[in-house]
Amino acid sequence: MITYLDAIRSAMDEALGRDPRVFLYGQDIGAFGGAFKATKGLATKYPGRVMDAPLSEDAIVGIAIGAAIEGMRPIVEMQFADFSTCGFNQIVNHAATLFYRTEVPCPIVVRLPSGGGPGGGPFHSQSMEGLYAQYPGLVVMTPGTVEDAYSMLLDAVTLDDPVIFCEHKFLYNHLRAEELPKETTPIGKARIVRHGRDVTVATYSAMVHESLAAADELREDGYQVEVVDLRTVKPLDTDTVLASVARTGRLLCVSESFPWGGVSAEVIARVTSEGFGLLDAPPQRLSAKDTPVPYHPNLWSSHRPTANAIASALRRLLEM
Amino acid sequence: MSSDRGKETATRTEYLKAYRVMLTARVLEEKLSSLYRAGHIKGGVFLGRGQEALSVSVGINLRKGDIYAPLIRDQAGRMAFGDTALDTLRTYLGSQLGSMRGRDGNIHRGRPREGYYAMISHLGAMIPVVTGALMARRFRGESGVVGATCIGDGGTSTGAFHEGLNAAAVEKLPLVMVVANNQYAYSTPNDRQYACADLLDKAIGYGVAGHEVDGTDLGACLEVLGKAVAAARSGGGPQLVVGRLLRLVGHGEHDDASYVDPALKAAHVGRDCLKVAEEFIVASGWATPEEIGSWRVEAKSEIDVTAAKVLREPAPDPNEEEWTAVSDTRLQDNFAA
Missing domain, CATH: 3.40.50.920 (Rossmann fold)
Structure with a gap:
């Protein structure tokens, strides 16, 4: 059985495997494999392309933007969606405006472990999709199934625009599927x-x-x-x-x-x-x-x- | 940490080349100021008077393939890196033909595909962005690339400055971080901005090389920036350069800067770097005051002609504007609703 979290990891694995422009950057995502283990094993499999970042959400997103301008396809992990407020400026004022202002696209994916679980409390439970959707220039994905977690994350990496990928923490291990999907629903379709x-x-x-x-x-x-x-x-x-x-x-x-x-x-x-x-x-x-x-x-x-x-x-x- | 002030060892050719760029930037900014006063420019005008020596020394030490993210007072550095009076005027005057096509204005311009990044207003934001760009170059196996970006004394108080410089230091990337310590952040003097004895002290805290320079002295700026850029290029990691100078204009042209302490204006830090450079050129026998005067006339006449041309160019047409902020064609249909 494949969990929602496995699906996210598999999508990143596949993206890293097929596109040399993809790299992962975020807190504790390297050898440790991430707070939720979404990147477990990937640092070993893709040496130098799964990098631990300092506790600096603004810099994490800013670095992704700069790398994207230079042709890379970074996927960054916010440890919790709630902490993306510390990177909010780079997301909404820089990533979201870049293409409109300069004609240079900004293909970054910002993964937000979202939503609540028992005991999470005020700062580890937020759902921020509405906030980001308000800003022109951002794509906001909210997968609700194992299949979508996989195929939508792969879609997100191929998009030339910044994607806020809201993955639900409560679904990480609760939700299971028999296999990963071979086909995908078009981006933006309900x-x-x-x-x-x-x-x-x-x-x-x-x-x-x-x-x-x-x-x-x-x-x-x-x-x-x-x-x-x-x-x-x-x-x-x-x-x-x-x-x-x-x-x-x-x-x-x-x-x-x-x-x-x-x-x-x-x-x-x-x-x-x-x-x-x-x-x-x-x-x-x-x-x-x-x-x-x-x-x-x-x-x-x-x-x-x-x-x-x-x-x-x-x-x-x-x-x- | 090296102390690199004072020595004027830049070659005559480099010095004169840098001076001519400073002069063009100064004359262009004088034109921008008069266009603003005449009501031709919508929005603000932000000038770099007094900061040209430091700024030009950054741009002139970079080369094609490098990355440059200038800030608000870097007209001279921008021109040294390849920006033109034409595109500056187009962006300020909102010409449809400018690099920002009327979608952004004034100092928020650039051509990112050419390594010339377009700043956002939020101070410090360009530091991690240049850091990420350098990371991308490293991923691609490119070496010998430098990324330079500029900030003021006020910008050193931002979280983005801290996060960006720290991240660059952790990755040992070839970032040249230039601080123009111009004594005021808008109206706020340095004693309300930071409590360390010298901004250069921050270098040791971040584990990066530090250089200080007299920002009123073009020769010193050329030399120090030359060293810092070379050190970054050859694998020395981030370089923090702090130039001491005085902003000789308001924050923008709407600001009369009446809050500036007259004692600072009269002090060494308040010298006009352009005048200091002119005196040095004349004293060195590299040019006469008359020749310098003719350079200014030449620059002014070119800029006047360019401005007259840009004033006749079309403004953006809202009926022809695409009004989409996403680039991927797979999304545009969905967003059109």
């Missing part, structure tokens, strides 16, 4: 992971699985829930969501990030303005609570949307 006729859930990353569990729960009540995995939040595949809403007439957006703005707000804004006539009920959203991500597992599990919370939200929406 996928319907469960077909249904009564209500659409648009979601991504770990929330895909909570939403699928909620859909199972509602099946017992006789409802068929359609689940759309956005896969890439920027670009956002509004067409697939609109087509789904055209079939179901109802939309719930689920995300693990903070509630103000963000991906779910963007999806609802687009569906409302482009597909108002398709809706039989006001579109709803379910996000994390508007507090820092709490430490204690009891608090954490109530802070983020869960299958139960999603099921309740769906029942309310179906009764509207």
Whole structure:
């Protein structure tokens, strides 16, 4: 069985193997293999191309940008997505603006181990896709399956633009697949992971699985829930969501990030303005609570949307 | 750590070449200032008056294939590295034909494919970027390449300066880090900026070579930058060069710099490096004041003609602008929505 984390490691292994321009740079990723072991064994297999960096997120991203200008394809690891705030300036002001300003592309991949787990607390649990998606020039990927973790990371390396790759820590070892995919869904396309006729859930990353569990729960009540995995939040595949809403007439957006703005707000804004006539009920959203991500597992599990919370939200929406 | 001040041993040819670049940069900046005052330039104008000797010495010691990420007051260094009055004027005046096509302006210009990087405004940000570029060159097996970038006294207080220089030192990359200690960061004097006795002291902290130089003395600047660039080129790792000088203009042309201590203006550090160089040239018998005067007239007339031409060039047209910030064609359809 292959885990989500194995898939990420395999993608980097394959990228290093097939493209001499690829190198990895980040904290503890060399001989140690990374805080989550995403790069385990790669430093030995690719000597000199998997490099430990100082505790300097700004410099890590800046170095990736400079290397990319000179034709390399760096993949950098932020130890936790939360720490990317220390590299935020280079990401949003430099990597994101480079092509528009200078016509020189910036093919870097910034891997963000994202999302919460029990005991992670305020500074090791954040979901930052909405923040980065706000900036022109960035691509933001949020794979929710083992297959996507693999193929989307390989896609990210081939893209000429900076990619913020939000990989979910909770899925690292929980999620397993039989084998790695041979085919890939086109970049930027959403996928319907469960077909249904009564209500659409648009979601991504770990929330895909909570939403699928909620859909199972509602099946017992006789409802068929359609689940759309956005896969890439920027670009956002509004067409697939609109087509789904055209079939179901109802939309719930689920995300693990903070509630103000963000991906779910963007999806609802687009569906409302482009597909108002398709809706039989006001579109709803379910996000994390508007507090820092709490430490204690009891608090954490109530802070983020869960299958139960999603099921309740769906029942309310179906009764509207 | 070496103390490299004072000696004026640069050859006549190199000195005069550097002086002519400084002079052109000075005359070009005077033109930019008058275009600004006449309302032709949107946004700010940021000049390097007083910093030309240090700046030109960086650019002139680099060669094709090197990497140069200049900062706000490096018009002279930029021109020594190959930037032109034409592209400077186009970028300031927002010509569609300029390297930034109206998408960015003034000192935020460059041609990264030619190793001439376009700074972002956030100070210190170019240091890790040049470091990464040098890492890429090393990956490709290129040796003998140098990357140079510049910062001011204020920029040394940024996290990016610390992170970038430290990372370059860890990797022992051929980075030449030039600090123009011009005594003020916008209006903030050095005693509100740092508490070490001398910015040069930072070199030992980062484990890099340190050089200090009198930034008002072109001969000294040429010599010290020549040594620092050569040391980096031959595998000596990062080189920190601190030039002491005074910014002889405001932060930008909107700023009258009334906060500058008159005592500094009257002191050695307040000397105008261009005048000092002129006096040295005349005293050495390398040119007469009349010849120098004719060089200035020549530079001014070329720049006036260029400015007149650029003022007639088309501005960017919002209806023809592509309005996409991504380069990959696989994404552009998706983003178009």
